Amino acid sequence: MTHALLVFVSFASLAVVLWGIIDVARRPALALATKWKALWIAGMIGGWFLFGIIGAMVSVFYLAGPRRRLNAGHYSNRY
DSSP, rough: OOOHHHHHHHHHHHHHHHHHHHHTTTTTTTOOHHHHHHHHHHHHHHHHHHSSHHHHHHHHHHHHHHHHHHHHHHHHHHT
């Protein structure tokens, strides 16, 4: 039973990381500076490959914070 739970958590964390990576990658350069895009993506991928759940936590942090502000337009015209 614990093996199935571990597999489920791994796939769920991968899904959240992929969602975060796709969202960051599709943002225009004016909304989110290129260096921040690279940093977010590297943090998500590196965290997932090293610890699994850490990458998901970075993704959730992005999706709950900066993504909400980007969607509301609070980061518009940033360089």
